[in-house]
Amino acid sequence: MEPSRISRPFFRRGPDYRMGEDRSFAEVRAQFALAGVKVGAWVSSEEQQLAANLVFDALADLAWVMKVPPELLGLRGNLQLAFGTRGQRNVQAHYEPATRILALAKNAGAGALAHEFWHAFDHHIARHLYPDAGPRELASHLWLTERRQHPHPLNQKLSALLQTVLLSRDAMEPSDYVRRAIALDEQRSSLYFSQPTELLARAFESWVQDSAEITNHYLVSGTQKSTAAKQGAFPQGEHRRRCAMAFADYFSALGAALSGG
Template identity: 25%
Template sequence: MNQLSLFDYFPNQNAVLSANALVPAETKGRVHRNSKNSYVYDVGEELLGAKKHLSQQSRVDWSKIEENPSVAYQMVCKNELLKDFDLRSLQVEGFTSEAAFAIKLIWARVCQNPEDTPQKRADYIQGIGALQSILSGAKDEDRMNKAFQMLKEALYQARLSTYSHKIDEQPELVRSQFWLALGDRFQSLFFSTRRGRPGLYNLIQKAFYSEQGKDWNWLNTSRVKKTTIKENKEKWERLVPEEVVRKSNEPSGVNKPDDLIDIFGVRGVQFGNWVQDVAGRYHVLSCGHALNDLVGLLDIPNMAASFHGLLGLAFGARGSGSASAHYEPGSNIMNITKLRGGGSLCHEWAHALDFNLYSFSHQFSNGKPLSLTGHKPGNYLPRNVGIAFTELMKIIKEGDGVKRVIVPDPLPSEEYQYRARVVELLEMNNYDIDAAMQVLKNGNFNVKPRMWNDIGLLYCNILQRKGLEVPDSFGVPTDESNFLLDARSRGPYWKRDHELFARAFESWIEDELHTAQLDNSYLVTGTKFGGPYPLHEEREDINDAFRNWWQTLNDSGIFHDDQNWNR
């Protein structure tokens, strides 16, 4: 492929890109695929990026890519634009090993993605093309130094273009601004930073005057894989009944894949190659019932289940099999696996809600898919909705949770000495360590975070010296919820804001179903058995916060007007 064709961003030229690029379907009307089956056939917009697409190729009109900012964000990146560039080809083309190694180091300095705006993406594509053009002739040290001088001058002009008075004096400087889109690390090659002189000096030394750049040995050096030590933690698995349990008299009206589009507005339905017709029927009917029960509980229109046509739905088409389901923010698709998907639809819909509300708040001008949890919403989200959501997340994460600390055996001595009033608290609380620690938190003792474990061990030593029983563990009081503390103990994945939100959401929905004397184990199940879900008073408080936030959402009319979701 001619690499430079990628950089013709605005002219009407096509470039071949990888199949997992998410291209909006241009087919008009209802499209059926694999229609020999009664239930398992793809319908609606083709949801690209599935396993069955990975070996195919799609063509993208770069002049129109900004019609979908999410697609543009994924496509305009270093990996995509340089995917056909192979450093090994430089050896055949007559580059010295040192010059080729320098090129490798230069590309490593270019940022993976530009800023998330149409102009910055256009600048980034132009910058990638210009850099490749300059480096294409730098086959040895002499010609590489000339390329460095060209780049240094170009970056200098680009820096000048950031000053309005310079633009007034030299309007042509605007034409150099695209270089800045390649990122700060690239710019630091040519300009001094707080850390010292420009990085170009070190790059030249490394490439041309060290053993690393010689004899093409660097090409054959395999990357050392990082190994991570995983704690031997019990893996949580959702408890799902063997058969779907649904207690409701409300028919969904869904009997075939087309109905999911007609009734709930799903933009496309997709099945994996190995989903048999009987399994497809099971998922189609169960999903229809689940979405029907969900919109009924939330008091939103049927079409709001798909955010008025934005959400795609896949069954056994995109998962690895190890997870029961997943949501893809970039493509806005929920995938339910063919064997393990029961009970997880509500969780994945919560993720879709999180990401689609963020996009709504920016009127879908954001290219990078982000969640409302953990990110500042755009100006289009009503202020009272934002306030209620902030309060919800605060209640989810904050509280009077107690972190359990295992007492080591043998018991180590305490490291520090503490005031008598700290020591006396144990006796004053009948030698109950947890009670004494709670008094420490509530009193005016100014205990620093690093002190808590040591004070607990101090109390254990006192019990041991007095011949009293030393507990297996003691509690350290915190300002976090037990829900968040439990998530922290399970690992980084569990404590992410969007995961906390999704698990709290499905807990709330299961409780609302119970209150309404309903049940739907395909929609949600298993949140009441402990594990990674809110419990007891925390759960009630979180549910109340959800009810308040959702009432505020409904009052705003966000979900009731399809014009709000026009992209």
């Protein structure tokens, strides 16, 4: 049988939420208010236990960085998690808007959870930001269409976040981050790096990885020293810091609103 890559340790620095005890995927579902968890038939019991612990810690770390209640990650009970099933060739992880499933590959999903969670959140929040959003549309894509937004203080912060990532400081032209992404796509004759949904996902995972409080390589990796990072695929320098401030401002306000603060 193929050795599982999830058997190797992933560096992590953060609170001991589990108090040294194992957690099951049932407990992952309950703790983060997920709609469900599906585990592939070819995932052994040992692999499943290790993965449940890794996912529990990763989601708890994500909630910690975002400063939101853990149950927010379930996106009002709409998000499902799949592990070791629904895999796609050469894909670490992916999010399916049609089914609202975030799927992690058994042997290659590590480091992609934060990125894919943003896609799920981007999809979930679209109908709150845009009343006429379609069932599969994402907020970051709709933002560029200048469609009518639902007026709300949180939506104003979200719109400011999107603007910070995608536009220059004076909001008159694309940010340097967007320009680099366009250049990367031109080099590859593809359309991936410069898609607004991907631009926001990479900016989000950069913020998560830069956290001074948490380090979790199962949750996120590669935004600082990877080949893609060296090629400019992630926000850099002063712009990266402004993006981080915008993410922190929005999610701290969202967390406070959900906590009644």
